[in-house]
Amino acid sequence: xxxxxxxxxxxxxxxxxxxxxxxxxxxxxxxxxxxxxxxxxxxxxxxxxxxxxxxxxxxxxxxxxxxxxxxxxxxxxxxxxxxxxxxxxx
Numbered sequence: 492x493x494x495x496x497x498x499x500x501x502x503x504x505x506x507x508x509x510x511x512x513x514x515x516x517x518x519x520x521x522x523x524x525x526x527x528x529x530x531x532x533x534x535x536x537x538x539x540x541x542x543x544x545x546x547x548x549x550x551x552x553x554x555x556x557x558x559x560x561x562x563x564x565x566x567x568x569x570x571x572x573x574x575x576x577x578x579x580x581x
Contacts, residue, residue, distance in 0.1 A: 510545040512537070513565040517553055 516533025518526045530551050537549040550561050 510540075510543070511565075511568060512540045512545040512547045513550070513561060514540070514547060515550045515553060515558060515561060517551070517558070 514533050514537045516529040518529040533549060533551060537547045540547050548561070548565065550557070553561060
């Protein structure tokens with residue numbers, strides 16, 4: 492499973508976009524068993540986002556507590572009301 496959360500935030504009309512992405516690649520779940528290629532897929536997505544100007548936080552093989560911690564930290568980084576956030580799950 493791959494979770495991707497991205498933010499494009501602008502401090503003002505003349506400011507450049509700040510692009511931040513959290514990419515989480517987990518390859519094992521109790522309910523699904525082992526999944527193939529999630530680490531490689533997550534790395535590929537992170538690499539592509541970097542080429543597009545995103546500051547990327549790549550996280551791999553997180554348990555549920557670490558996933559929630561990463562999401563909370565990401566939420567803290569994107570604080571404020573002047574941005575747009577999107578989450579994707581595959």
